[in-house]
Amino acid sequence: MNAYSVVANRLVWFLPTLLGLLAVVFVLARIVPSDPAVLAAGENASAEQVQETRDRLGFDRPLLEQFVEYLREVARGDLGTSVYTQQPIIRDLAERLPATLELTFVGVLAAALIGVPLGVLSALHRNSWLDHMLRLASVLLIGVAPFWIAMQLQMLFSMQLGWLPLSGRIDDVAPEAVTSLITIDALLAGDLQLFLSALRHLVLPALTLALPGGAVVMRFTRTAVLDAVTSPSVAYQTAMGLPRRVIVWKYILRSALTSTVTQLGLVFGISITGAVVIEAVFEWPGLGTYAARSILHSDYNAVMGVTLCAGIVFAISNLLVDLLQMVIDPRGVK
């Protein structure tokens, strides 16, 4: 297998996966016992107006017909209009996805930077008090609800210590959108003040993602390192007297990273979907808050749009993980 066939293989499965995902969400959204037409028509609408809205939006037609119609629109690049924002959904998504991506990228990066070294240390000092403490902490962080972590961080760092902003993405006006990732746009605009402000806003929500994510990464890294430590190649290198630091941080780490990278891909996917809760706590204007509001308003097309968007991001992150695996473990590569 080379890189091209990996990409091709992923692409072949990409469309059927998305189709299946959309079908499930389409049906689920319509099982929910609420009438979108009533909500869409407005609070004071008469029965006739509601019926008229229902006709216009096609909610009384057969489910399959609605689904095929929806797919036809999507294929044309039209995700419909949000009943709530009255904007094309694709524009809503384009505004909000970068905020979520920025948060998730920083969160996953921090998870890796926290999880990998601690996992290695934990494995090397197996059954020491450090190992026990780290494992206990990881179980707690994985077990505790993310919104609770978020609120504890807010109370400590912004309300008590006042070091970091409580919520939001930026204090001032956002810089000119080039990448729509505010930190990078601020750097591109050469505005250091703005960059630091954006960074300070990122810290707490990213940490909320990174703590449980880092705990997962740490546990998998620990297991992988323990495997590698007892491998014959490490026994050989030890017998040959290679310095311990070279054996650990060059050879063992690389072996351990193959499983860590897979975990990072999963953490990324979970973070995108888990963003709903964290974005709500931090009033982060991303995909998560949009998804939550769309569901509450039975904004079907918006829910479908978010699903599609998350599915595509997930697929891309899986592809990147596959490619990264090939870089780390070149055995399968011709």
Add this chain to the structure above:
Amino acid sequence: MTALLEIRDLCLAFRTDKGPAQVLDGVDLTVAPGEIVGLVGESGSGKTSLARAILGALPVPQAEIASGRIRLDGVDMLRGGKAAESLRGRVVTFVPQDPLDSFNPLFRVGTQLADIMRYRAPPAKEGRFGNARHARETAILEMLDAVQLPQSRALLDRYPHQLSGGQRQRVMLAMALLPQPRMIIADEPTAALDVTVQVQILGLLRRIAAERGVAILFTTHDLGAAWEICDRIIVMYAGQIAEILPRTAFFAKSRHPYTRMLLASLPEPGREAIGISGESASPLSPPPGCRFHPRCPMASDICRKARPLPSRSEDGHLVACHHPWAAASSPAHV
């Protein structure tokens, strides 16, 4: 002649769930500079553990060295700390049993050679305009040439799994030679190879030892292989030394019943191979007296009670047996 390697009364046990397993019991041996010594015995005779003890590559938590000492080049290898550490991979190097497992599969062969060269070999001579890296690469290529690996430059870019078994073991040999050691410990270096390749590797080992004056301690269960290249053979049984034969005494003048039975078990044209009945002594509960007595046709009462003390003849031939064969008798019928 001062010994390069001197082992005195070495006792080694592994902690197991069923109690301590006595792997080595009172082992005495010496290896002179430039000498090739074969350690022969069945699986479980302790030959690999002996080799690993010298290299400090025992499974640390389970292994317990009860008594004895290992001195290499005057340094205590068991309690020598940093001094012993610095000998490993410099004065004494290692050729492992399974070359494929002993490489890290994720790194190019060239990288692994370069790290041995960089951390264990004496600094390569620098040319007037050369840098250290370039000098190291030259030294590696010369060494690959010496172990008869043609097109060595292309080989450096390959991964271990892309090499043949013979190529891998030649690279291992090169890695063992790069530090310019005084002694190589080769643990069944041909066990994973085809018969034709075995002969080549053994020949190479013998020639290199002679050319460079390197001593070799070579474990094998293959008496034929030992006879091909060794100056002396040490026959081990159940963690004890049964017989030490100088080159002149190979085959014809062996005196220990176990050695004779081992020889008789070799297939040879015109003669039935005779197996040794019974099972190898369990290290968990070794038989009292001579450990071989349950399987020995010549066993008498004293064999069941007292451990035979080694007796040495003037040509260096040593045998630990209450009823050894007379030195001159023919080994044909046992």
